Amino acid sequence: MKVIEKIREAEAENRVVFSFEFFPPKTDDGVDNLFDRMDRMVQHNPSFCDITWGAGGTTADLTLDIANKMQNMICVETMMHLTCTNMPVEKIDHALDTIKANGIQNVLALRGDPPHGQDKFVQIEGGFACALDLVKHMRGKYGDYFGITVAGYPEAHPEVIDSSGVATLEAYQSDLAYLKKKVDAGADLIVTQLFYDTDIFLKFVNDCRQIGITCPIVPGIMPIGNYKGFMRMIGFCKTRECEQNLGLIDEAKISRPLPWRRPTNIYRVKEDVRPIFWANRPKSYLTRTIGWDQYPHGRWSDSGNPSYGALTDYQFMRPRSRDKKLQEEWAVPLKSVEDIHERFAQFCLGKLKSSPWSExxxxxxETKIINEQLENINLKGFLTINSQPAVNGEKSDSPSVGWGGPGGYVYQKAYLEFFCSQDQLTALLGKCKDFPSLTYLAVDKKGNSMSNVAPTDVNAVTWGVFPAKEIIQPTIVDPASFKVWKDEAFEIWTKVWAHMYPxxxxxxxxxxxIQSSYFLVSLVDNDYINGDLFAAFKEL
Amino acid sequence: MKVIEKIREAEAENRVVFSFEFFPPKTDDGVDNLFDRMDRMVQHNPSFCDITWGAGGTTADLTLDIANKMQNMICVETMMHLTCTNMPVEKIDHALDTIKANGIQNVLALRGDPPHGQDKFVQIEGGFACALDLVKHMRGKYGDYFGITVAGYPEAHPEVIDSSGVATLEAYQSDLAYLKKKVDAGADLIVTQLFYDTDIFLKFVNDCRQIGITCPIVPGIMPIGNYKGFMRMIGFCKTRECEQNLGLIDEAKISRPLPWRRPTNIYRVKEDVRPIFWANRPKSYLTRTIGWDQYPHGRWSDSGNPSYGALTDYQFMRPRSRDKKLQEEWAVPLKSVEDIHERFAQFCLGKLKSSPWSExxxxxxETKIINEQLENINLKGFLTINSQPAVNGEKSDSPSVGWGGPGGYVYQKAYLEFFCSQDQLTALLGKCKDFPSLTYLAVDKKGNSMSNVAPTDVNAVTWGVFPAKEIIQPTIVDPASFKVWKDEAFEIWTKVWAHMYPxxxxxxxxxxxIQSSYFLVSLVDNDYINGDLFAAFKEL
Known part of the structure; x- marks a missing residue:
């Protein structure tokens, strides 16, 4: 989705919009950390995030890769910066074609700084002289596909600011006139250079409006992380200093639009149904479904028979920092199955922070609602890797189980997914006869399976009812996806956990x-009003 | 759907299957009455209904027309009889092509009686000699499209029964062998000639199994309506007499699969979402949507922008018998608007049986749950033509509001649709500000409209949650359909009601x-848990 559309929506709903800007790190560990941090920051619901274009295009490939993962794995609307420095038109088009293919729609079009070691920007052969050329090229070649943002300079462009620290009136006005040209050529949004004096920003906006620039103008702010970086940046941009405290993140109520993070890629933006199996491994799910032509919308069954891709981008799924934590918490001496039960029980109580089955x-x-019951069955040898409590019409803005914003009601069927031995499974299924509201799927590594539902039955286990809307049912349990998921779930016993031992x-x-003898079981209590999923485990 | 599939399904679920058989009436009034009666009988949930082929093809066009309306307006799975009498293959194909185009899949293939005034069946030029030829032709030309049923004769075919009243063993066995040929040629079901001696039927079934006929054999029964007709029929068929009381209809629990009668036409059999506006005019809805390429399934919004057809088959919508009742109950002297309020209030209390706005x-x-509240607002001048009470998780087999079979929970948002004056509307919308869970659409005859929802908002107002299933949401309120419906709703003031006066x-x-000055208002209370839709009307 174009950022301009998100801003228009927010305007209509009287919401404040904010975004974060990231730059490509220099090391692999830096990239790992960037995604970890980005993942956490995106929980605060920025409307979009920027990734900058490395100086002189030196980090072009990395920026393209990060932009792709931001949009498609982190699932945040991504605005990629693109500069003309050292970029012949073929490279420009390669960058634009790449992000278009990856479902990214937003570009901040810049001229760019002079190449490293030079004072002045130089137009290269087959390249562009200025951001205006880049905007014209993008609109000419890519039509309306991209949302194009351009930079505005409330204190005029650094190059026209003289030694006194301010631009002449003439230079400032010529800078404004150039900004208008960029907007007239097809830019639909302006983001300003950072500033620390709101009066200057307000004057700038007013001046823009006077000369007929009508598009939104987003103020650029750089939080002062450390003094040195700050001084370097204001050195570059010759910015006057002020302070302010926006408190946007405190103000912004964090409300999940769906129980899982909604994709922003334009090709899957309507996606609103997923199998529960990957609930704790969203990036794995995103990777394995990236090749789908259509994403299910409204209901799962319409998507026919989805074919999941293989698990490829493993490194990204499990960054080094998580590997360390796993090693520490799970690669402990295991003398008996009870030691294994103990690991699972500890994780359910929150005493371990990592799990081989979770990203x-x-x-x-919501797991806290049932964590003591989970501990109990894990100690009995029902090793849970996924669960949700039943929810019967809670308000949709409930902090623990709510999603979709205020005014609605949300529901869940109680769900458990666990590994257990064949004997335990037999005992449990015997009990299930007394609990007719339970439906289950069970399968071992080889594919031997048992179930009391039809192969085509799709069970909505999370749904919400909202004013003037159709029912939203974002999470389902279905036998076809379970068959695919079970290979991944069984593989983790050896490829992740056992792999950590000598x-x-x-x-x-x-x-x-355990991997070769246990069953993986998916168990739903369909009676979300009067049922008790844990009752079936009581005498086991 | 093929009847054989319905029988297999019922077998798997241990359900008894039954059907009704109708024959084409001789007069227009007879046709009117047939559909009225059929509509009521179909409420008892027969698995299918037969329509017979007039002797010698004399009523061919009428039979085809009735079969079409049975399948597509009455919405009962229809089995059309087809005989070879006086039917060259072109006429046979015309009949089969016609019902195929109308989404009918079931045919009872018969040789047929001799033509009127003759004793013996005669094969006509370009026609078939026997039912076996017809079965072969159907499978050859139409492949697997049709479910083909053939007739079985527990007491042998009448033509081989001699003057003693029984067939020779040889004749009986040759008749059985012929039946096997019909099955081997592609028939998938046998329905027997009527009989009144169950021992004969049981022996017949056993004899069929002995010679390798494995398909289901459905006993044919003729209820004895009057002695004369009964004697005539057993004269034809030489049937021995017995009595029995099946009580199938008492036994068969009437459970609605959906809140409205599900279509049986193979092209719209997946349809499971409809706008609420036509809830009391299902035949009008069926007619106006007959040209759709796709019927919405799972959710409404996927169907895009549906274009409704014009209201054409008016005669069928409103049979003469209903016209008489309307004339009696509604064509009364109206001195003031209060007299009009009174008519609507009386209908809501069940004191009038007909309404110009209902088929x-x-x-x-379910209307009985709220009928006193409805009376109250009708007397105030909010003239309701559609309504439903809120339902918060009632068991799906509840007799008043349940649907979809046992084991689930059903929900409804409270709904009201009414005509009212502009002043009343203004007063009501003022009140609505205190009731944020209310959403409305209002429009007058000219198209002036007001609403507090977006034009693309689709509101699910009836939904159900079932074990191992996605959420089913059969009834919605949407602005696009409301625009179409309002023309029909306003037209009824003059074309139906005013039309009855000199x-x-x-x-x-x-x-x-009233037609030219009132607004039509659709009002939903989105809070089906704590809301009270009638509270907004209290001080008006």
């Missing part, structure tokens, strides 16, 4: 034995 | 005045 930091908030460690063989 | 007999059962009657001009 997330710790537990989802070759001849007895813990390793214990894990391998 | 149904009286009120829907040209210069003052009642007529009162109705015309």
């Amino acid at each position: 997330l930091d710790g537990l989802q908030p 070759e001849d460690d007895s813990s390793k063989s214990l894990l391998e034995k | 149904l007999d009286g009120l829907q059962p 040209e210069d009657d003052s009642s007529k001009s009162l109705l015309e005045k």
